[in-house]
Amino acid sequence: MANKTILEIKDLDISFRTNAGTIHAIRGVNLDLQKGETVAIVGESGSGKSVTMKAACGLLDANATVNSGEVLYTYAEGDGPEQTVDLLKIPKRQLRRDFNGNRIAMVFQDPMTSLDPTMQIGRQIMEGMILHRGMSKRDAWTRSVELLELVGITDPEKRMKNYPHQLSGGMRQRVVIAIALSGSPDILICDEPTTALDVTIQAKILELIKDVQDRLGLSVIYITHDLGVVAKVADYVNVMYAGKIVEVGNVNEIFYEPAHPYTWGLLSAMPDLDTDDDRLYSIPGSPPNLLHEPVGDAFTPRNSFAMKIDEKAAPPLFKISDTHYAATWLLHPDAPKVELPEGLRARLERAKKEAEKYL
Amino acid sequence: MSEALLKIDGLKQYFPVSRKFSVKAVNGVSFEIFPGETYGLVGESGSGKTTIGRSVIRLYNPTAGSIVFEGKEISGKLDKDTRSMLRRDMQMIFQDPMSSLNPRKKVGDIIGEGLDIHHRYSSAAERAEAVGAMLKKVGLSPAHAERYPHQFSGGQRQRVGIARALIMNPKLIIADECISALDVSIQAQVVNLMKDIQEETQCAYLFIAHDLSMVKYISDRIGVLHLGYLVETGTTEEIFSNPIHPYTRSLLSAVPHPNPEVEKRRKSTAYDKNASGIDYEQGTEHRVGGTHTVLATGRELAQWSREASGE
Numbered sequence: 001m002a003n004k005t006i007l008e009i010k011d012l013d014i015s016f017r018t019n020a021g022t023i024h025a026i027r028g029v030n031l032d033l034q035k036g037e038t039v040a041i042v043g044e045s046g047s048g049k050s051v052t053m054k055a056a057c058g059l060l061d062a063n064a065t066v067n068s069g070e071v072l073y074t075y076a077e078g079d080g081p082e083q084t085v086d087l088l089k090i091p092k093r094q095l096r097r098d099f100n101g102n103r104i105a106m107v108f109q110d111p112m113t114s115l116d117p118t119m120q121i122g123r124q125i126m127e128g129m130i131l132h133r134g135m136s137k138r139d140a141w142t143r144s145v146e147l148l149e150l151v152g153i154t155d156p157e158k159r160m161k162n163y164p165h166q167l168s169g170g171m172r173q174r175v176v177i178a179i180a181l182s183g184s185p186d187i188l189i190c191d192e193p194t195t196a197l198d199v200t201i202q203a204k205i206l207e208l209i210k211d212v213q214d215r216l217g218l219s220v221i222y223i224t225h226d227l228g229v230v231a232k233v234a235d236y237v238n239v240m241y242a243g244k245i246v247e248v249g250n251v252n253e254i255f256y257e258p259a260h261p262y263t264w265g266l267l268s269a270m271p272d273l274d275t276d277d278d279r280l281y282s283i284p285g286s287p288p289n290l291l292h293e294p295v296g297d298a299f300t301p302r303n304s305f306a307m308k309i310d311e312k313a314a315p316p317l318f319k320i321s322d323t324h325y326a327a328t329w330l331l332h333p334d335a336p337k338v339e340l341p342e343g344l345r346a347r348l349e350r351a352k353k354e355a356e357k358y359l
Numbered sequence: 360m361s362e363a364l365l366k367i368d369g370l371k372q373y374f375p376v377s378r379k380f381s382v383k384a385v386n387g388v389s390f391e392i393f394p395g396e397t398y399g400l401v402g403e404s405g406s407g408k409t410t411i412g413r414s415v416i417r418l419y420n421p422t423a424g425s426i427v428f429e430g431k432e433i434s435g436k437l438d439k440d441t442r443s444m445l446r447r448d449m450q451m452i453f454q455d456p457m458s459s460l461n462p463r464k465k466v467g468d469i470i471g472e473g474l475d476i477h478h479r480y481s482s483a484a485e486r487a488e489a490v491g492a493m494l495k496k497v498g499l500s501p502a503h504a505e506r507y508p509h510q511f512s513g514g515q516r517q518r519v520g521i522a523r524a525l526i527m528n529p530k531l532i533i534a535d536e537c538i539s540a541l542d543v544s545i546q547a548q549v550v551n552l553m554k555d556i557q558e559e560t561q562c563a564y565l566f567i568a569h570d571l572s573m574v575k576y577i578s579d580r581i582g583v584l585h586l587g588y589l590v591e592t593g594t595t596e597e598i599f600s601n602p603i604h605p606y607t608r609s610l611l612s613a614v615p616h617p618n619p620e621v622e623k624r625r626k627s628t629a630y631d632k633n634a635s636g637i638d639y640e641q642g643t644e645h646r647v648g649g650t651h652t653v654l655a656t657g658r659e660l661a662q663w664s665r666e667a668s669g670e
Contacts, residue, residue: 044543044544044545045513198404198569199403199569199570199614200613200627200630202613202615203627204627204629206615207626207627226543226615227617228572228614228615228616228617229615231615231616231619231621232619232623252620255618255619265544266544267617268547269543269544269546270543270547270572270617271572271573271576272617280547280551281547282545282547282548283547283548284548286512286545351617351621354618354621355618355620358620358621
């Protein structure tokens with residue numbers, strides 16, 4: 001099972017036509033997802049993390065153009081031989097019929113808007129199964145009750161008749177997850193699944209997704225801006241900025257040995273419960289407007305470690321280890337050595353020490 | 360310690376739904392805020408934290424209890440002077456900077472509205488200067504006064520919201536989830552700004568949020584709310600180093616740490632009020648040391664303290 005790539009995004013490049021001009025939102029994204037693993041995509045709003053995943057599901061808005069790239073998905077039909085398809089080349093109808101929901105399912109941010117308020121939740125869960133798989137109503141009903149039980153809803157038979165407004169936010173998100181699981185997908189894409197929820201509920205939902213993943217052998221992609229969530233769930237992390245992946249590595253590499261100044265900024269900006277500095281570090285400025293194609297490294301204007309070359313050429317991904325890559329000129333052999341910001345260094349030391357207790 | 364700036368005693372806020380039933384959003388909450396300090400109010404959604412903020416600034420009429428602000432009772436009917444004092448000295452920053460700014464007004468007019476209402480200037484130039492200075496203070500430029508809210512990014516809009524609150528030189532600012540809608544990197548900018556402003560103007564904050572790590576960072580004292588009851592309150596240090604109430608402990612355990620090795624092995628503690636059989640009505644405030652109080656009956660407190668000290 002290990003090391004079998006199930007989804008591979010290659011050199012994806014997407015732009016949007018708007019009244020103001022063309023927005024080059026995704027500028028060459030590469031991403032791998034192995035079977036059974038969890039990959040997180042982290043970045044600020046507007047960095048392109050949602051668009052990347054929407055492209056993989058064929059959910060792009062009509063004004064989007066895919067300029068280049070492939071989304072390769074490897075699957076096996078029943079016990080049949082493995083095949084690899086490029087999801088971007090499949091006609092939309094076929095994508096909807098054979099892939100969306102069935103093989104790749106998505107959980108959206110706000111459970112209030114992703115459920116139909118006028119429909120009993122039972123029917124919403126059954127809908128996909130009846131339409132997609134031609135299940136009988138009775139079978140779909142039994143299966144729905146099982147799914148509700150799987151996502152930890154007590155008294156599932158009774159709940160089937162409830163409307164979304166009768167459930168709390170956490171319960172609603174559980175229902176959304178049950179719907180996503182109803183097609184027995186291989187890949188579950190969670191787009192900020194807990195942003196609209198409280199911390200206590202968030203912890204429960206994350207534990208639930210993890211539990212379901214272990215039981216069903218799913219591969220999960222998380223889209224989030226909360227690094228705490230990433231630390232809890234992810235195996236691999238992709239840090240995105242302005243339509244590019246600027247750092248990728250396994251979760252320990254990103255959290256204990258971050259290499260890109262943007263990752264440093266993200267980590268420092270989020271206080272942990274031990275932060276007692278007088279000021280929080282903040283990344284100055286705001287994300288670039290991709291209406292204007294950035295020259296050089298898009299992060300330069302906000303980067304206190306920027307060098308002259310950053311204004312001229314975008315850095316390639318430099319290899320740090322077999323799994324850890326970062327796109328910053330600081331890693332170039334000719335670059336001057338820079339020290340991590342003091343606060344962050346202390347914090348990483350603390351984190352490592354704390355982690356050692358568990359190793 | 361000096362005189363409390365805001366003293367809330369036994370605040371209750373009920374919302375009648377029908378003749379027989381009303382939603383008890385806040386059930387007898389008491390706390391104090393001193394000049395120049397930050398009081399953080401945390402709790403899950405539906406715990407009544409926003410309701411308290413709105414009752415204090417009198418967007419609601421409190422059902423019972425007293426609210427004393429600058430030595431004046433403000434929970435009942437307000438006379439003209441008290442109302443004017445309240446509207447001047449207490450301000451609010453709202454959660455969503457998109458919906459809390461009038462899209463049809465220029466930013467300069469949004470910020471200057473308080474000055475207009477309270478007749479705080481003698482000439483247009485004086486007003487423009489005050490607005491410009493305020494914009495500078497929150498890290499925008501005076502030229503921005505001529506723009507409309509949609510021309511700003513989320514973080515900038517929240518700065519406008521802060522400028523609007525600050526222009527009256529308030530003594531207390533109620534910040535209701537004012538950073539939840541912002542990105543991580545922008546959150547830090549706004550929190551730093553709020554801290555700077557506090558240092559400069561000595562205003563007090565009632566900081567309402569559900570992000571505990573931010574609350575810990577910014578607050579001097581914290582109150583933990585659950586279902587309309589203030590279950591635990593104390594200094595930040597007291598709450599975080601020695602949480603006693605099971606709800607507080609579950610809340611703290613749910614905060615994700617940005618530390619993967621630790622985080623993967625940690626399970627959050629669940630707290631189910633119904634299963635635990637705790638009745639908040641029975642509990643009384645017990646002082647466990649310093650300013651640290653817990654809502655509990657004597658027996659519960661003894662049991663929780665044992666649990667909290669770890670076994």
